[in-house]
Amino acid sequence: MSVHLRRRFLVGVLSLGTFLVASGWSTPSEAAGQPRRSSGFVAVGTDWETPYYRIETDKPGPTVMILGGMHGNEPAGAYAAEQIRHWTIRRGTLVVLPCANRLGRAANIRYVPDRPMEERDLNRNFPRPTTKATRGVLAGEIWKLTLAVKPDWVLDLHEGYEFNVSHKPPKGKKRSVGTSLIYLRTAEIQPLVDRMLDTVNLTIIDKDRRFVPLGRGPVIGSWVRGCLHHLKIPGMIVETTFKSQPLSLRTRQHRLLVNEVLESLEMIEDSQVDTMVDPRSDAISVGIFDGPGATAGGVNRFIGLIGRETDMQSSVIGPGDIRPRTISQFDVLLFPGGSGSRQGKSLGDTGRAAVRQFIAGGRGCIGVCAGAFLCS
Ligand SMILES: [Zn+2]
Structure with missing residues (x-):
């Protein structure tokens, strides 16, 4: 990815994040009784x-x-x-x-x-x-x-x-x-x-x-x-x-x-398996799709790019994670380059519906190259 594209991507995500925070997506502060x-x-x-x-x-x-x-x-x-x-x-x-x-x-x-x-x-x-x-x-x-x-x-x-x-x-x-x-x-x-x-x-x-x-x-x-x-x-x-x-x-x-x-050990009340990013953080959280059809190079580049930003956090997610409750912890979903049709196929009808619902709810979806077909 060129420096220009990289900057455009980050500016896009950041402006989207600003919008999300402005529209009330900031996380609540720690409540009493919390660890x-x-x-x-x-x-x-x-x-x-x-x-x-x-x-x-x-x-x-x-x-x-x-x-x-x-x-x-x-x-x-x-x-x-x-x-x-x-x-x-x-x-x-x-x-x-x-x-x-x-x-x-x-x-x-x-x-x-x-x-x-x-x-x-x-x-x-x-x-x-x-x-x-x-x-x-x-x-x-x-x-x-x-x-x-x-x-x-x-x-x-x-x-x-x-x-x-x-x-x-x-x-x-x-x-x-x-x-x-x-x-x-x-x-x-x-x-x-x-x-x-x-x-x-x-x-x-x-x-x-x-x-x-x-x-x-x-x-x-x-x-x-x-x-x-x-x-x-x-x-x-x-x-x-x-x-x-x-x-x-x-x-x-x-x-x-x-x-x-x-x-x-009775240390947790509800399953914590789906918690992948800090739910208390104001940082923009990005779910990076790394399932079938996403190239490893693209995925790793985005992990590295987002990792360098102090006001962003990310997690890789696969087809099994694309469910309404799991993706609700993200502000933005990112589908990297590779094969758009394979990415779409791996999500299945329910996964694609979850992504549509996510976008309709005011969150962001970024598709790069092949991933763009999926978001469109
Ligand atoms: Zn080892």
Whole structure:
């Protein structure tokens, strides 16, 4: 996209947003009885500095800590954690560290950049069964935060490169752990695992892409394993698969599974799965369609563009998200270039009707190239 077009796009969205705010779309301020929200940083003053968020209620209940972005080339975990920090809970405390390995995420690489071989995989740097020591500054800081938070439950959101259930690796290679729940099988945790699998697998038609339980325990050196072994905190690694699946689908799977855990702990009243942006923010919220017919290049460019604007927030959305209630959190829907007919087909009659209703309600719809056909 040329600089000129880019500017035109942003001006268009901003002027539309101004109109929406003027016509009463600003979000209400926090009501009494709502959870308190605060934030801080781990590894303050270092290259690895990264924010965490705390959502606290007055009602006693468990403390759950969620990490995303431990491996920088697994975007769905970081993306979902960033969404989950906007959720509302009814009891207990939720602490979310959305992007543990911020520099790795920025470079889209698994490892922490510029670290020696033995220290580069952040999720191998946490206390092993034989030692209480961490490796490297970043793992040390995250571990310190964990000790301060004293969670009752931990969740770490990852992605694999293949579907564990159907992966056929070459001889001598291990199967990818993609699309699985990794945990240590006990009588206490198994019913929750079964419940999570039931919920998420109901949304997956293709049997070769279904979630499986891997109850042998998280790998030694991982954060969840360290929590289990040294702090006796139950937890789980949630893995989606980045191969051939849009980001919106993978983040939804993460949200669905986290929602299930919080629901089982009676921390949430209503499902929070559909909450993808901050409902209390005055920023213009944009839903970027990344389903069939939308090119990945276009989607990523818009994520980057909007990410640089402080008065805008965005989320990728797929065909399953195009429902009146879900899209009502957005001011603008954006359909990127690609194939307009495929985008339209994937939405189906109900999705297209929801978009029409959205526009008729005074909200914005921007179509770029192929996406423009859909909005017209
Ligand atoms: Zn990972």
